Amino acid sequence: MKQRITTGIIAGALFLGFCLLGGPWYHGLVLVMALIGYYEFVKMTGLPPFSGAALIGYAGVFALVFPWEMLWDHRPLTLFQVGWLVMLVLMAASVVTKNRISVNTVAMLFLGVVYVGVGFYYIAESRHLPNGLFWTFLLLGSIWSSDAGAYFVGKLIGKNKLWPSISPNKTVEGALGGIAIAIVTSLVFAWASDGLLTWERAIFIGLAAAVVGQMGDLIQSAYKRIYNIKDSGNLLPGHGGILDRCDSWIVVFPFVHILMLLPY
Known part of the structure; x- marks a missing residue:
């Protein structure tokens, strides 16, 4: 319990501190959290966390959460467009590898991209309102x-x-x-x-x-x-x-x- 309380206080203070800073500091922290979260999701499902197919998923999460608006006036692609492209690339990977990357694997990796990527995107964007x-x-x-x-x-x-x-x-x-x-x-x-x-x-x-x-x-x-x-x-x-x-x-x-x- 003591370890849990100590970790909670430190992690909470760190997160809230970055939230108070806002801007690229906060968004950068959320992006790192999103990528770690996707790693945990892939590993949790028993898939190799750094396989070629998983790397496509990391790229999708990165594209969803990255603060594009801080570099340009608008995002180059909408959330829907990023999601569709990630789906296409994952399904194409299944074809190119002659189903060594199975449809079940593709479905699970894509689910993780949407679940983690969209979630952390809105966590970051809420601070920019x-x-x-x-x-x-x-x-x-x-x-x-x-x-x-x-x-x-x-x-x-x-x-x-x-x-x-x-x-x-x-x-x-x-x-x-x-x-x-x-x-x-x-x-x-x-x-x-x-x-x-x-x-x-x-x-x-x-x-x-x-x-x-x-x-x-x-x-x-x-x-x-x-x-x-x-x-x-x-x-x-x-x-x-x-x-x-x-x-x-x-x-x-x-x-x-x-x-x-x-x-x-």
Whole structure:
């Protein structure tokens, strides 16, 4: 527990420090996290993490997350265009190698590019919005408070298992507690925002951060259970890997952007 707390404090302070700096410092950190996350995803699925096919995936993640707008006025390719090109190259690799790179391998590598690349793209882009520091802290605060609320409420009064076949320690009571605390946290941000965030939108953002964030946690747990592993990596002692710590982030950040819950 002591190692877990120490690692959490150091990693959290480092990430928040880069977030406060913003610009290329923050975006560069997120890009590195994305590439490490994709490495963990590939390794977790049992595929060679530096095979030729995997390198195509790394290139896709890099193209999605790299801060092109800091070099040019706009991205050379949209997210959709990058995704389609990565899909084409991976499928072509299957043909060229006469199916030594199987369709199943192609599908898994492509899934990882979208899952990791798009998730970290929106984590980085949220900081670049007008009032981006506020929006980033709002989402992180809502996610973290949901996690903490689910844990402590579950420990205190949790009796009914939420999804025992995937995550045996999670409870329905904990999940509901996490949702309530995330909404309260988002409302606190609305109160402190001086009109930037309305109460109604704050409720939707808190609800989305909690529900979608908990689903992101369950998705990662399901993958790890399928491949019979405890953690996606060991970069963060006591916490696992990047995907273990960011499993909620990489689904919540895209979700709130796609549903246009952030007023920008």
